[in-house]
Ligand SMILES: NC(=O)C1=CN([C@@H]2O[C@H](COP(=O)(O)OP(=O)(O)OC[C@H]3O[C@@H](n4cnc5c(N)ncnc54)[C@H](OP(=O)(O)O)[C@@H]3O)[C@@H](O)[C@H]2O)C=CC1
């Protein structure tokens with residue numbers, strides 16, 4: 001099954017659904033999950049240097065036998081590598097770990113510190129053909145206003161937390177103005193049971209003969225949002241992808257829109273968040 005694509009503001013077409021790899025360990029599990037995802041039809045993989053699993057992602061892609069041009073690969077620059085020179089080196093290192101000649105989409109993973117220097121390095125890498133599209137992640141309206149007006153190139157995406165309980169209306173208005181696509185991280189609320197068991201979601205699932213995850217992903221897709229749910233279970237890997245063969249009506253979309261609680265698990269504007277993240281993910285710990 002061919003998955004739909006979404007056109008970015010730089011002209012590239014990204015598969016609307018991909019496979020997320022956060023918290024899948026590098027003990028063979030990432031290799032196995034990505035291999036299974038590709039085998040069942042995913043053509044878009046989301047990874048990051050801070051997930052410590054780029055090498056297994058790259059190996060699974062290589063061993064899949066699928067032509068490189070048919071797979072969209074996203075990776076991300078972590079906080080220790082901001083600034084022009086460090087970012088330039090980090091991009092080459094990610095390419096090396098992935099075993100790829102180019103990355104389709106590369107993101108500023110967390111927007112703190114020398115973001116302008118990192119962005120210039122990403123623009124240069126794009127120019128050099130090492131990256132096809134560049135974007136940002138975890139930019140709130142406040143952080144967007146701090147950095148993006150000075151960027152020479154507009155980001156193609158902002159990858160932020162999004163699910164029916166956290167619909168990011170203020171940010172979406174800004175992104176729409178610039179034709180920047182929203183990518184949803186944690187599109188299933190990281191398995192949030194109250195969301196998955198919400199009566200609005202479960203009643204629609206029963207109506208369409210789908211599961212709750214499929215209804216949530218379909219809602220997000222119909223909102224024009226790019227998703228990449230993560231799972232290490234083959235049945236879920238398959239069912240999450242199989243969420244494009246039914247259509248929610250405008251009234252049903254309105255019902256899910258009404259579930260918004262503007263409630264996320266992560267607040268990028270919170271004081272001290274940069275240090276918390278740096279402590280949690282030290283990408284040079286083993287250098
Ligand atoms: N830019 C950023 O800062 C961030 C980016 N991301 C990216 O976004 C991706 C997706 O977000 P993620 O945080 O993984 O969260 P998701 O919303 O994709 O949820 C993943 C969790 O939900 C469970 N799950 C998967 N499918 C189903 C289903 N159909 N029904 C019920 N439970 C299900 C999984 O369990 P199991 O594996 O056991 O099936 C896992 O525990 C990440 O993997 C990563 O690539 C994520 C966080 C932050």
Ligand SMILES: O=C(O)C(=O)[C@@H](O)[C@H](O)C(=O)CO
Nearest residue numbers: 022048050109110265266277
């Ligand atoms: O998973 C990611 O990509 C992250 O950046 C995480 O750090 C995420 O933002 C988080 O765990 C916040 O609490």
